[in-house]
Amino acid sequence: MDFRLSADEDALREAVAKFARERIAPVIGELYERGEFPYEIVAELGRMGVFGAPFDERYGGAGGDYFLLCLALEELARVDSSVAITVEAAVSLGAMPIYRFGTEEQKRRWLPRLLAGEALAGFGLTEPGGGSDASATQTKATVDGDEWVINGSKCFITNAGTDITDLVTVTAVTGSTADGRPEISSIIVPRDTPGFTVAPKYSKVGWSASDTRELYFDDCRVPVGNLLGERGRGYAQFLRILDEGRIAIAALATGLSQGCVDESVRYAAERHAFGHNIGNYQAIQFMIADMEVRAHTSRLAYYDAAARMRAEEPFKRHASIAKLYASEAAVDNARAATQVFGGYGFMNETPVARMWRDSKILEIGEGTSEIQRMLIARDLGVA
Template structure:
């Protein structure tokens, strides 16, 4: 059986203590107000969470991917929205610059991002291009020594907060010989004329997360803001998503753990028909099923994370990442439904956290590749000619 190291478990305690102290007492109020707590996000940076995988020369800890997943799980156990804030800040903000950026780009952007004093987003999804990222319509044309960007993005995390410093976007930068779109990635700093983060969404869940649609109108940035090789943006995006799928699985594990914790507590306290409801098999067996989903999801997630850290062949890692993401996220949706049922009428009331868990869960099956996309990728990995 796969087990985390003692160092990872010690680190888990540090993050759990932070989440219990700095987040749990306020999370219900923040959720109700749709408030993005900048001060707490920066405290996450002070704790070193944003810099977990970044090298020391940029102010990071030089840690492994598994450590990041532990942090995401523990934040997600208390609040999913702040868990995705960390995942987005590192996986979608820092990691593309760290992986594909020039040394000059790294020196310019990474120190503040790694310190958690600033945030960065990654603009991929568009009104007409989600899972079909090749249908990207945002365009970037080279005019002298500047890119001129026009288009729109939607559902972009960490893109419009008061501490957002830039958003990296995918854009069509030309046409290949075969007629397909040439997709590249370009970094656009906040405050650039023509770049607008529109009003935040009124979402079903993740109320605390900063999420905006973005628009670009004749937005000019220096040519050197190209991130990575021109025309390799689609490949860079796919590699970024592979890591992100494991991170989302870790977020789902935290949510299942929260459901188990709340249901065990409630089933021992709630009295009905002469005793605690937890002694009734109808309740106890549902909670037992959640525990099975939790242990299986955790094992799949950290097995995939360990493969990433060990430098496993990309094909094997991609397969494991999709399996972990599919199983853990669908289990999380099921676990929140069960938890709401265990709480009965109280589970339908916003004063109980399981109501928030229920709202927060559904997006896990959609973001970083829908469940349908994961099934397609898993089937392809088995050699099936699925389209």
């Protein structure tokens, strides 16, 4: 299997890498420490076509595929994960459900602004009492005339409360199946809907320049036509969305891992101790070599999963493998980079400090490491 990039793929990768170095790197430190959302950066990425990379041109997309998105995410996260997760969530969790399951009317109404980066959408799945058990949804939606009436709450929702957020798609119990289990459906809720409240931003350990909120629905009414896809298929829809999203998170984690290598190589050449730069010492050399091995292997894992998805082959297990390995590699590389930097690695002004703060959530979001191991074992027939 040849994982070398095509000319178009490499051109996109290099364009995003150049943008990250020249536009994101100089300003992200201050935005991060202030917890300020990077509106100008998002707008520029929209004009570059990053948000529309994997979508059909008839909705304003670039006509590419999911792998193009992953290449962009890796290069963004190589410099900063707040921007990268904003793009990842906007595309794979915000726009993709509408693209995959929406009616033609829903696609033409919502997608053009989302794919241009002019608007963002959120994905309301996780609930305060649910966590990894998305099937334990407590939010409910009932039909009253020609409207859905939604009551409940969601937590840890990305891109839900920015000034350019247009909508959130939420999962809700809409009835019971024949065997008595909850019937879960997906419903589009526009931002300005009465009864829909967005809480203040969380105070987070990392991803500080991204937007994450809790959502509340109190007799929130939307038209019955806002049902996304088939009634009762919401849980199945978002299992598919999460499978794809795990490849994207693996790409983001790979970028963070590679960014740790980049910063450590640079610092090892600059920092002197005991008469030599610290890169002359074998302990540092081995540490950085191990970091590069982890970043390289992470890249191969998500390339493989993306290739299977592109070929329309089964990819669930390979997406979980990529997400599991890359996220844990990112945590290991962030820890090692902090060690290379010594005391300076503990100072928030350095990129590796941000990377250390940003890495841990990668083992949790879009399916914890434990869930990935469970899925891999199940796919192997162990359980």
